[in-house]
Amino acid sequence: MRRFLIALSASLSLFAAPKDLSSFNAKFVQTITDDNGKTIRYSGELWAAKPQNALWVYHKPIRKSVYVNAQKVTVIEPAIEQVTLRTLDNEIDFLAIVQKAQPLGEGRYAATLKGQKYTVTFKNDVLASISYIDGFDNNVVILFNDQKQNKPIEPSRFKPLVPADYDILKG
Known part of the structure; x- marks a missing residue:
């Protein structure tokens, strides 16, 4: 009985x-x-x-920050002094993908969000990767390291700071 409870708990x-x-x-x-x-x-x-906040800060090969707040996306690109504002339609809603994921086995999960299929991988209960085929038939793989899960993140981190002299595009 004890083994069964341990196995059930683990699964x-x-x-x-x-x-x-x-x-x-x-x-x-x-x-x-x-x-x-x-x-x-x-x-x-x-x-x-x-509920739906994300900040992707790209360092290489170019620097840019992508802020996702509810249905708004703000992309800040310092190299061209430009900010793009748009809706979430084509961006990855990161936590929604993870939350909708259904088990495939051995730490692999599948999720479908807005018609897009994703494969989500966990190693030792820690998110390790997300992969998918994008709208241009490109294979996209995002590998994570130095992960911290369920730790507090200051809400101000998700508020974009738009420099006053940057061009603003709405798309």
């Missing part, structure tokens, strides 16, 4: 992992590979918190 924690994620912070490497095998690699850091 429940495996299946509960995505649902229990209320905040997340990690460094990431995002690799995008087109159908010709050409690859571009981005790196940076991500902060995300419920």
Whole structure:
């Protein structure tokens, strides 16, 4: 009986992992590979918190910050002194993907959000990666490291600071 309870507890924690994620912070490497095998690699850091806040700070190969707050997305690009404002339609709602993920087995989960299919991977109950095929048939893989799950994140982190002299585009 004891073994059964331990096994049940372990399997429940495996299946509960995505649902229990209320905040997340990690460094990431995002690799995008087109159908010709050409690859571009981005790196940076991500902060995300419920209900629908995320900040993707890209460091390489270009610097930019992508703020997601509810249905608004603000992209700040210092290299071209530009800010783009748009709705969430085409952006990744990070925590919604993780929360909708259904178990496939061995730490792998599948999620579909707005018609887009994602594969979510956990290692030792820690989010390790998200992968998907984008609207241009590119293979996108986002690998996380130095992860911190369910730790408090200051809400002010998700408020974009738009420099007054930047061009603002609405899209």
